[in-house]
Amino acid sequence: MIFLLAYIVNHCSGYEFSIAGEVTVKNYNRGQIISETNYAFTVDVNGDSSRIRTFGGMNSVAEFMEYGWDTTNSYLLIKFLTNRTSKVVNRLVGGKITTVTLDNPIKPQNHATITLFANDALPQHNFGFEPIWLAYASSSHFRVRESGKKTEPVWDMGDKVREAKIPFTSAWRLNVNAPHLLQNMTDFADGNRYETTGSKPVAVRMHKPFDTEFTNSFYEVLSWTNVAGMALPQRFRVTRYLADYDPASLPSLFVWKVYEGAANQISPKSTSTSFEPRIPDESPTQVLDKRFSDAVDPVETISYFSPTGKIMKVEEVKTNEAYKQALGGREPNFKPQKSRSVLIWIFMLSLIFPIWLLAKRKPNRM
Numbered sequence: 001m002i003f004l005l006a007y008i009v010n011h012c013s014g015y016e017f018s019i020a021g022e023v024t025v026k027n028y029n030r031g032q033i034i035s036e037t038n039y040a041f042t043v044d045v046n047g048d049s050s051r052i053r054t055f056g057g058m059n060s061v062a063e064f065m066e067y068g069w070d071t072t073n074s075y076l077l078i079k080f081l082t083n084r085t086s087k088v089v090n091r092l093v094g095g096k097i098t099t100v101t102l103d104n105p106i107k108p109q110n111h112a113t114i115t116l117f118a119n120d121a122l123p124q125h126n127f128g129f130e131p132i133w134l135a136y137a138s139s140s141h142f143r144v145r146e147s148g149k150k151t152e153p154v155w156d157m158g159d160k161v162r163e164a165k166i167p168f169t170s171a172w173r174l175n176v177n178a179p180h181l182l183q184n185m186t187d188f189a190d191g192n193r194y195e196t197t198g199s200k201p202v203a204v205r206m207h208k209p210f211d212t213e214f215t216n217s218f219y220e221v222l223s224w225t226n227v228a229g230m231a232l233p234q235r236f237r238v239t240r241y242l243a244d245y246d247p248a249s250l251p252s253l254f255v256w257k258v259y260e261g262a263a264n265q266i267s268p269k270s271t272s273t274s275f276e277p278r279i280p281d282e283s284p285t286q287v288l289d290k291r292f293s294d295a296v297d298p299v300e301t302i303s304y305f306s307p308t309g310k311i312m313k314v315e316e317v318k319t320n321e322a323y324k325q326a327l328g329g330r331e332p333n334f335k336p337q338k339s340r341s342v343l344i345w346i347f348m349l350s351l352i353f354p355i356w357l358l359a360k361r362k363p364n365r366m
Contacts, residue, residue, distance in 0.1 A: 015179035015230055016046040016270040021263040023131055025057070028255050030244060039128055041261075043136045049275035050137035054128045067123040067133070068275055073291065075277040076124045077114045110305065111283040118291035125156035131259040134219045135236045139174055139181050147171045154187060155217055155240065158194030160201045166194075169213055175224075177231035184220045188213040189243070209251055210243040217241065222260075228268035236261045279309035289317055297333040299326040 024038045039057030044050065051068040066077040115124070121141050123129035134154065145151050150167035157168060172185035191211045192203035205211050222235040242256035279285045289302040291314060304312070304322040317323055323332050 014047060016268070017136075017227065017230060017232065018042070018044045018267045018269065018271045019136060019232070019263045020265040021132075021261060023054075023128065023259055023261040025128075026258045026260075028257065030252075031254050041128075041132050043132055044270050044272045044275075045137055046270040046272065046275070048140035049272075050133070051272055051275055052123065052129050052132050052137065054132075057128070065127050065129075067127070067129045068277060069121050069137070070275040070277075071121075072119070073277055074117045074120050074123070075114055076117075076127065077112060077277075077279065079112045079280070079283065080110075082111065109284060110286040112279060112285040112309070113288065114277065114279055114285055114311065115288040116277055116291050116311070118294070122152055122154060125162070130154055131219070131236065131238045131261050134182055134185060134238065135221070135233045135261060136181065138185075139179065142172050142182060142185075143174060143180065147173070154185075157189070157216070158201055159196045160199065161194050164201050166201070168216070175221075175231055179230055181231070181233065182219065182221075184218070186218050187216050189216040206243065207245045207251070210245060210253075214243060214253060215241050225263070225266065227266050230268065232263065232266060233261075234263055277311050279306070279311060282309040285309050287311060292317070292323070295332075295334070297327065299323065299332075302326045 020042045022040050026033050027035045037057045040055045043052045048071050053064050053066045055064045061080055063079045063081050068075050123133050148171045151170050153168045168190055170187040173183045174180045175183045191206055193206055194201040195204055217240045219238045221233045222237055224231050225234040238259040240257040241253050244254050245251045285306045287304050287306050292299045302322050
């Protein structure tokens, strides 16, 4: 098993392909289907980098939505329809975004919004990316983790749960054929309902029998196709479940959503030369940069307007006025502070050499 994992890690990062397809979503209420919608997608993969774009069905004001991962940064891009108007607008005041409702609708200045994340390969929740990511872009994530252990959740498990980095149990299997994409995956809820108190989620234990782990979703490939020696999903499905506790009846685990995807066009070549965060067509864009949440001087979001669609590099943001505004007007600090534990270790190491020297000089008594 260890040899097989090592083989997969060393032999799956050199493949590339692009796919166009469609996903059908069925919504259920207590086991009964209540609605059905569909949306188109494209996905582009080159090694461990990927880009997914979805069209229609998910948001009536968006021309398309896009997720990308370049092995360092990920992003969420929402490209709006050019003829949209709105009474609700966001304004940047003192480095913070505030929502304002106007008397009359206006045409927003920005044609798109992009949010940037550092070291977070999973797509953002509730934009329709998850089933496509599981099918075509998730293997680089799962192959360096251990099946059956707790890991980052693919799905939305509650408000601010992702930000709090709460892990959930997940079990999966990769296809033995190159490029070793995900064959199936089951993840589990942890028996808690998460409520938000302030900025952190609070776990509230669910009623029995849902006070322990239970199935949250099941992903499976329904059929495979071979393109240029690559085994790629032709059809795939995700079933999500919802725990229903009704004191008047037996507790049940109902089907909540079913995603069924199909690849209509497949090419053994990637269409992208770069997977870095991008804004197509130089559209005027509101940029929300969350790559500094773990910095020495952490900031949850740095927001700025880009009239030409240009995204600032990390080093450019550090010297930009937007960072200073997000800190309430003060200059950011980028010098790492030595922690107390590091200083203690340095002190302990400084004692080792004199003690060893004294021990060496101690006369040998026979």
